[in-house]
Amino acid sequence: MRRYTLIAMNPILDALLSGSQPVLIDGAMGTELVRRGVRWRKHGLLTDADKVQQLHEEYLAAGAVLIRTNTFQLNPRIYLNVFRNRQHMRHIGAPGLEDLTPKLLRTSVRVARQARANSAKEKQAVIAGVLAPLEHCFRPDLAPGFEAARGEQLELARVLAEEKVDLLLGESMNTIAEARAVAEVAGAVGLPIWISFVIGPEGELLSREPLEQAIRAVEKLGAQAVLVNCAPPAEIGRALAKVKAATKLPFGGFAHIGRFSPPSWKFEFFPQFSETESWPPERYAAEARRWHDDGARILGGCCGTTPAHIAALAQALKTSAKGAKSA
């Protein structure tokens, strides 16, 4: 069964994709909130929503024209997985855990929209609702199959759509099956979809499935752009060359910087990167500008990056655009 829903026209988004200018997206949410001292519980959305909104505002002020909801890996499984089963969660878990995810998703979109409303870019920026792998983004072996993923991702997508995100972004997709599921649910809720794949050490999807095959699969399901993310800059650069050869869609990437430093007990992804100072904003911007010069149009930052990185990238892309015109 596939439902073909009319994908809503979004003039700002269409203009971004159809133009020839670079599309600057934001940098990291999770790692930057943690770096700023936000205790990582419920994505900061219950206790530190003001800081989440503030960070969105800083990314917009830095020049981002697309901001991503702070919903990476925010789904009911991350709570259910730490209990024996649902009954156990009801028995010893805090009240309301079962219904918490939609509530947090709604808050995440609201703070992003409020940030945009407060921004000088109110009329030009779009909000992408982030759908991430349901299980740990670095564990493709745990990923659900297509059917299960579609059912669960649809629940998340519905909430994001109700709260009026402009598009959905399947981020750090680590298997083709889950990427297809995400692309399909976007169609079902009538939203444009971009898909971004997490790149493994082999330069393919983290699942080792070929990037080219993954791109073809999501193109068929109507993806409007293809990206690669959450690998170090050098790997993102190499993957972008593959993406360029594989698609005519607008494409791009956002690398992480530093080293993933997971906590010593937690179960799901925890946004903490160390040694990020080895990639100061100017160095990252120079690298990402090269990706742009090689044809990538959509650029931003993944884990470890900050508003300063996005501001530096905005600057670098300006000079890049001038360079391209004068050439």
Place this chain on the structure above:
Amino acid sequence: MSYSAIASKLGAGEMVILDGAIGTEILRRNVTWADHQLATRPEFVRGIHEDYIRAGADVISTNSFQLCRRALYNHFRDDKHRHQIGAADLDERANQLLAASVHLAVQARQSAAGGRPVAVAAAITTLEWCFRPDLAPSPKQAKGEYREIFQVVKDAGADLVLLETLNSISEARAALEVAKSLALPCWTSFVCDDRGRLFTGETMADMVAALEPLGVDAILLNCAPPGDINAGLKELLAHARVTTGAYPHIGRFDPPEWMFTDEYPPARFLQVATSWKQMGARILGGCCGTTPDHIAALGDLRS
């Protein structure tokens, strides 16, 4: 080794007071527990151990819940991926932090015990998530990992290992065999459900029959609400010949943190513990949600 003092107390039928929660106590003091705070705020962790010693604990447990190589490695696809994007110290981090967790407890004893015999128990849980027996590795695999962990805590000065929140007989047996092969005193503590069974559905009778012949030093129940612990303790006491004990959690698990409730203030906590003492349990303390005040209240159990 300070375990002999504890062993003689138990041998004489006396009560032994275990400490309360470390992880949730760190959270209650408004600090994140994401990385155990062993490297970042050692004085803070040591201070909580000292508070438990001053509250009267005979045995303090290290701040090492779920701290092992596997827990860190689980965040990556495989070795290749970890080496590509992971922090440089990850291959050594678990053992370094484990050793640090024991050192902090030993230091707290030096500064706060005032000559009273206090034993340091290395708190080690299941290799995978404590509430998920479905994820447990094979016993053969588990043994290798436990051997590494126990050697680290033994070398660092732990007096015994407290295997806590265990969820299956097979993993408990694997770990216990390794502890005994290293000549470490070993208490095994299980989470149980409201029927008084392990999370695998296995019975207390089968668990006791499997562990007693291997020389387990005590069998306890932990990390369930008092009502469930009560159900489990009835079953356990009906079958166990070794010393038994319990340390329930109070409040609610609010992942990744804890929700503190006023359902079991220290006085009521003591009432529950007193009923377990009367049933025959000899080692009593607190799991998640309990505080030094709860442990101080348990002092009345000695009378």
